[in-house]
Amino acid sequence: xxxxxxxxxxxxxxxxxxxxxxxxxxxxxxxxxxxxxxxxxxxxxxxxxxxxxxxxxxxxxxxxxxxxxxxxxxxxxxxxxxxxxxxxxxxxxxxxxxxxxxxxxxxxxxxxxxxxxxxxxxxxxxxxxxxxxxxxxxxxxxxxxxxxxxxxxxxxxxxxxxxxxxxxxxxxxxxxxxxxxxxxxxxxxxxxxxxxxxxxxxxxxxxxxxxxxxxxxxxxxxxxxxxxxxxxxxxxxxxxxxxxxxxxxxxxxxxxxxxxxxxxxxxxxxxxxxxxxxxxxxxxxxxxxxxxxxxxxxxx
Amino acid sequence: xxxxxxxxxxxxxxxxxxxxxxxxxxxxxxxxxxxxxxxxxxxxxxxxxxxxxxxxxxxxxxxxxxxxxxxxxxxxxxxxxxxxxxxxxxxxxxxxxxxxxxxxxxxxxxxxxxxxxxxxxxxxxxxxxxxxxxxxxxxxxxxxxxxxxxxxxxxxxxxxx
Numbered sequence: 033x034x035x036x037x038x039x040x041x042x043x044x045x046x047x048x049x050x051x052x053x054x055x056x057x058x059x060x061x062x063x064x065x066x067x068x069x070x071x072x073x074x075x076x077x078x079x080x081x082x083x084x085x086x087x088x089x090x091x092x093x094x095x096x097x098x099x100x101x102x103x104x105x106x107x108x109x110x111x112x113x114x115x116x117x118x119x120x121x122x123x124x125x126x127x128x129x130x131x132x133x134x135x136x137x138x139x140x141x142x143x144x145x146x147x148x149x150x151x152x153x154x155x156x157x158x159x160x161x162x163x164x165x166x167x168x169x170x171x172x173x174x175x176x177x178x179x180x181x182x183x184x185x186x187x188x189x190x191x192x193x194x195x196x197x198x199x200x201x202x203x204x205x206x207x208x209x210x211x212x213x214x215x216x217x218x219x220x221x222x223x224x225x226x227x228x229x230x231x232x233x234x235x236x237x238x239x240x241x242x243x244x245x246x247x248x249x250x251x252x253x254x255x256x257x258x259x260x261x262x263x264x265x266x267x268x269x270x271x272x273x274x275x276x277x278x279x280x281x282x283x284x285x286x287x288x289x290x291x292x293x294x295x296x297x298x299x300x301x302x303x304x305x306x307x308x309x310x311x312x313x314x315x316x317x318x319x320x321x322x323x324x325x326x327x328x329x330x331x332x
Numbered sequence: 333x334x335x336x337x338x339x340x341x342x343x344x345x346x347x348x349x350x351x352x353x354x355x356x357x358x359x360x361x362x363x364x365x366x367x368x369x370x371x372x373x374x375x376x377x378x379x380x381x382x383x384x385x386x387x388x389x390x391x392x393x394x395x396x397x398x399x400x401x402x403x404x405x406x407x408x409x410x411x412x413x414x415x416x417x418x419x420x421x422x423x424x425x426x427x428x429x430x431x432x433x434x435x436x437x438x439x440x441x442x443x444x445x446x447x448x449x450x451x452x453x454x455x456x457x458x459x460x461x462x463x464x465x466x467x468x469x470x471x472x473x474x475x476x477x478x479x480x481x482x483x484x485x486x487x488x489x490x491x492x493x
Contacts, residue, residue, distance in 0.1 A: 033378050037336045040356035040402050063403070070398050071380050073357075083356070087403060111392070134468025135446065136383060139392040140399070221467030222381045329467075 035073035039082045046092075046170040046197050049084050053195040054172065056082040062197055063087070064107060064145035067137050086197070092144075097121065100205045106144025106198040111135075113143060122205060123317055123325075124212030124232060128159040131327025134221045144198040147180075150254070152187050153224035155327075158249035159214045161257060162232035164204035171196035187253040209242075210234040211317030213310040216249070217302055218329040219293065225250050225327070226293040229282070229306035233265070233314040241265040244314075246278065246307060251286035251299055258285040261307065275311050282307040341401045345370065346414030352401075360404050361385040361396035364411060372412040372441050376470070383469035386442035387411050393449045395468070412441035415448065423493075424448055424486045433482030435473035443469045447483050455491060457483070 041056070043049035053060055060082035063069060072078040086092065092107040097118035102125070104113065113119045113129035120126055132138055132146075132155050146156045147167060157180075165180040172195055185191050192198070206212065212232035216225035228249035236242040244265050246258040261281035268274050288299035313325045341358075342351045345368060352367040364370045364387070376384030378397050385396040388410040415422035424447045427433065434440045443466060450457055450465040457465065462483050471479060 035357045035400075037355065037357055039336050040339050040400070042402075063400075066400070066403065067380065067398060070400065074359075074378070083400075085403065133380075134383070135449070135465055136386055136393045136395045136468045137380065137398075139389075140394050222383075 033074040035070070036076060036079040036081075038073075038080055040085065041082060042085045042088050045089055046086070046199055049086050049089070049197055050170065050172055050195045052082075052084045053197075056084070058194060060084060062148070064148075065109065065141040066145075067133070067141035068145065068149045068151060092199070093142075095119070097205075102203045102205065104143050104201045104203070106200060107142045108144075110138035110141050110143065110146075114138065122163070122203070122212070123323075124159055124162060124214050124230060125203070127212075127214040127326040128155050128216075128230075131155075131216065133223075137222065143201055147183070147201065148190060148192065148198050150184050150186075150188050150190050151224075152253055152255070153228075153250045155214070155216060155225070155228065155249065157184055158228050158230045158247045158255040160201070160203060161247045161255055162212055162230045162245040163206060166202045167198055168200040168202060169196050170199045175199065177202075181257075184254050206232060207234055209236075209318055211314045211319070213313035213317065213323075213325045215306045215310045215313075215325060216327040217306060218327055220329050221327075224293075227251055227286075227288070227299050227302040227306060229303065229310045230255075231307065231310040231314045233270075233311065233318055235270075235315070235318045238319070239270050239315075241268055241270050241274075246282055246311075248282060248286055248303055248307075250293075251288040251303060253287075256285055256287065258282040258307070261285060265311075270311070270315055275308055278311060279304040279308040339402050339405075341405050343401075343404050343406070344408045346410060354401050356400060356402055358401045359397055360387070360389075360394075360399040360401050360409075363401035363404075364396060364409070370411050370413050374438055374441055376438065376442075381470065382439065383442040383446065384439050386445045386469065388445055388449060391449075391452070393446055393468075410445065410448075412444055415444060422448070423489045424451070424482075427482040427486035427489060428479070431478050431482035431485055433474065433479045434471075439469060439471045439473075443471065443479060447486060450483070451487055451490060456487060459484075 061080040063083040216228035233244040261278040264278040283304040374384040376382035
């Protein structure tokens with residue numbers, strides 16, 4: 033399949049990319065890993081007339097860990113994050129990176145592209161909303177830092193201006209007695225998840241929930257923070273009963289649509305099940321246990 | 333004709349420098365098949381799902397139906413044509429043949445490259461790791477059991493050398 037014709041421009045810096053976006057107008061778009069944009073263009077769901085390739089901009093794929101922060105360059109590939117020592121220190125980040133689509137897509141797709149795409153079924157949005165995450169953006173007036181909560185505005189929509197680009201994603205490391213998990217339920221490896229649930233939970237003592245964030249993916253126009261579900265846990269003892277109540281509240285928070293991936297009812301049931309399991313894994317990890325988790329599909 | 337300016341794409345393919353002037357929207361897989369006449373790389377679903385078009389770009393597998401050719405400019409590509417040396421099959425190819433790791437063969441070039449990529453990174457993968465490594469390659473004939481067998485055999489044979 034051929035995309036609609038476009039002119040190709042290679043930027044050597046983000047400043048040059050921003051300038052090109054201005055010059056080439058509203059129908060121009062940034063090309064990062066291309067793993068969402070290229071399929072959309074081939075199906076003619078997107079028809080940009082110009083692409084600005086930022087893959088040749090140096091220094092955009094660094095992954096660094098210092099001062100209690102992880103910093104991901106916009107072009108860090110999912111595979112790079114999966115393999116990085118830095119990401120291994122935050123299990124929920126590793127859960128997400130290691131299971132996005134399949135090996136080939138992870139080798140090419142980028143964290144910055146995924147966030148800027150703001151697909152409601154994307155994995156990074158739900159995962160990183162459970163942590164203190166900010167997006168460092170570069171535009172004609174210089175740089176600005178935007179909290180991820182404010183960065184994502186709507187389905188496929190961010191607050192980025194047309195001539196503004198993501199430069200870096202900065203994630204604050206959670207405290208020591210904190211654990212998280214990202215579970216994405218997929219029909220097969222290469223497809224988007226049917227439902228995903230991300231949880232990050234901080235313990236006080238052995239079983240009191242000091243703080244928690246619960247975020248649901250694929251069941252709304254953006255990833256949804258399930259605040260009522262969080263309230264069922266915050267300041268309370270974590271046991272089968274409180275986890276069950278949180279899972280029920282998460283089910284109510286979801287706003288799923290029936291589609292080829294499943295009916296709305298089915299997705300709500302999945303939400304409750306995934307939140308329950310993610311909470312259980314998060315608690316074990318907060319206690320220092322090593323637990324495997326991540327994307328799930330038949331035949332894995 | 334689109335009237336869009338063509339761009340020059342230079343890639344080392346299987347060790348040989350190759351060059352062509354193409355429309356920017358040319359997919360990498362079309363560049364390989366149509367411009368370079370390397371038809372071993374197949375187009376299956378053409379929607380980033382099946383992995384029949386998998387090639388190595390700078391040592392990593394990518395789906396060549398999901399890259400525009402200019403994105404690979406300056407890079408190194410290995411296709412299925414680059415696996416054998418002087419008429420001798422690569423151990424991964426040999427193992428697929430020995431274990432009947434294929435029937436119609438359409439998905440095979442992609443699976444061979446995913447396997448080479450896996451074994452380059454991890455010479456002794458577990459079954460679970462093998463399954464994860466080929467999750468982006470769809471085979472509608474074999475049921476995968478003989479593919480798993482072939483990958484185990486390739487891992488053993490390559491370990492002996």
